[in-house]
Amino acid sequence: MDSVDVSIRGSGPVAFSLGLALARQGLRVALPQVPPLAAAGDLRAYALNAAARALLSSLRVWDALPADAVTPVYDMHVEGDGAGGALDFSSWQQGVEALAWIVDAAELERALHTAARFAPHLALDSGEVRATLTVLAEGKDSAAREALGVAFERHAYGQIAVAARLRADRPHGGVARQWFRSPDVLALLPLDRPQRESSYALVWSLPAERARALLDADDAAFEQALAEASGGAAGTLQLAGARAGWPLAIARAERLCGPGWVLVGDAAHVVHPLAGQGLNLGLGDVAALARVLAEREPWRSLGDEVLLRRYARERALPTRAMAQLTDGLLHLFAQPQPLVRELRNRGMTLLNHFAPLKRLLTSRALDA
Numbered sequence: 001m002d003s004v005d006v007s008i009r010g011s012g013p014v015a016f017s018l019g020l021a022l023a024r025q026g027l028r029v030a031l032p033q034v035p036p037l038a039a040a041g042d043l044r045a046y047a048l049n050a051a052a053r054a055l056l057s058s059l060r061v062w063d064a065l066p067a068d069a070v071t072p073v074y075d076m077h078v079e080g081d082g083a084g085g086a087l088d089f090s091s092w093q094q095g096v097e098a099l100a101w102i103v104d105a106a107e108l109e110r111a112l113h114t115a116a117r118f119a120p121h122l123a124l125d126s127g128e129v130r131a132t133l134t135v136l137a138e139g140k141d142s143a144a145r146e147a148l149g150v151a152f153e154r155h156a157y158g159q160i161a162v163a164a165r166l167r168a169d170r171p172h173g174g175v176a177r178q179w180f181r182s183p184d185v186l187a188l189l190p191l192d193r194p195q196r197e198s199s200y201a202l203v204w205s206l207p208a209e210r211a212r213a214l215l216d217a218d219d220a221a222f223e224q225a226l227a228e229a230s231g232g233a234a235g236t237l238q239l240a241g242a243r244a245g246w247p248l249a250i251a252r253a254e255r256l257c258g259p260g261w262v263l264v265g266d267a268a269h270v271v272h273p274l275a276g277q278g279l280n281l282g283l284g285d286v287a288a289l290a291r292v293l294a295e296r297e298p299w300r301s302l303g304d305e306v307l308l309r310r311y312a313r314e315r316a317l318p319t320r321a322m323a324q325l326t327d328g329l330l331h332l333f334a335q336p337q338p339l340v341r342e343l344r345n346r347g348m349t350l351l352n353h354f355a356p357l358k359r360l361l362t363s364r365a366l367d368a
């Protein structure tokens with residue numbers, strides 16, 4: 001292949017969604033060749049919002065997902081650290097179809113890679129290719145971003161997120177549950193895989209040492225720790241396979257674009273997974289960049305920095321706001337002092353009774 005309009009580096013969900021979106025505009029796009037089953041071992045499940053779902057539907061990827069790889073969340077129950085504070089969100093009260101959809105990460109990547117194989121104007125090629133615009137979607141450790149000399153301000157949380165799949169002895173009922181347990185955050189996301197209507201994807205963020213101990217523990221010890229942390233609220237939970245850990249950090253690139261290049265997804269910004277928003281933000285980048293490129297003046301080149309800055313300006317606010325929200329929540333719930341605990345639990349109880357603010361929070365999370 002000699003040259004293309006857009007070369008996308010990276011093989012994750014953001015790179016492939018963008019490739020599909022731009023190819024649909026008739027742009028000639030190059031994406032890397034991905035080995036079959038590249039993401040098969042990913043134990044994560046993503047909580048995706050309505051905007052992400054709409055984008056994936058428009059790319060004809062959403063409907064290609066197996067039925068048991070997507071589970072709608074109708075209700076969400078959030079608890080503080082056991083001193084009474086709780087928050088409940090309901091899709092019915094908010095007047096939305098679902099609060100989020102839990103999507104099997106490996107199946108999402110598989111569906112994106114399959115769609116890319118059949119998309120017109122899209123070439124899968126691992127060699128170097130000349131392009132008017134190069135998009136860096138290489139994830140948080142992007143080598144091309146590093147080579148460009150773009151600073152990536154990173155703060156490690158000293159935490160690891162433990163992910164696993166669980167079987168429960170009772171139906172999940174479309175309810176997602178989350179516990180802010182200072183200092184750990186435990187989330188049980190309903191997913192119809194591996195067991196229809198009664199299994200969960202677990203994301204448990206813990207101080208690194210405790211997380212390593214839980215990753216090394218035998219199944220029975222892990223399940224016991226989980227039973228204590230969840231208080232049996234979701235029934236008896238059993239591991240349905242392996243566990244894996246992800247070190248957690250907050251990070252953002254000092255610049256999002258320059259002449260002929262632009263950053264998207266985790267290569268541009270990383271947030272703590274406690275609000276399940278990292279990929280939602282990345283898919284928000286995809287939608288914004290695709291629209292900015294589609295609306296460019298006919299004489300303007302795809303690599304024109306003036307054009308790319310429109311994208312950077314549009315994404316600055318939502319990505320910064322989400323980083324501040326997740327970081328703020330993490331710090332608020334990590335405070336062990338009794339007074340802070342008391343205030344926090346009262347705050348949650350107050351918020352729980354204040355429908356307009358809850359509606360506002362939900363709509364923000366649905367459109368990030």
Ligand SMILES: Cc1cc2nc3c(=O)[nH]c(=O)nc-3n(C[C@H](O)[C@H](O)[C@H](O)COP(=O)(O)OP(=O)(O)OC[C@H]3O[C@@H](n4cnc5c(N)ncnc54)[C@H](O)[C@@H]3O)c2cc1C
Nearest residue numbers: 010011012013014046047138139265266276277278279280
């Ligand atoms: C435990 C956990 C739970 C999460 N849960 C949620 C959630 O519920 N909801 C949500 O929205 N987000 C969630 N996230 C965040 C989400 O995983 C990321 O935001 C998302 O994966 C970012 O996608 P990406 O494509 O930008 O980067 P990545 O997923 O990191 O993909 C980039 C890929 O490109 C590859 N690559 C790098 N360089 C090259 C190259 N030159 N050529 C080819 N390939 C290359 C990398 O190896 C990597 O596989 C979670 C994260 C964690 C850690």
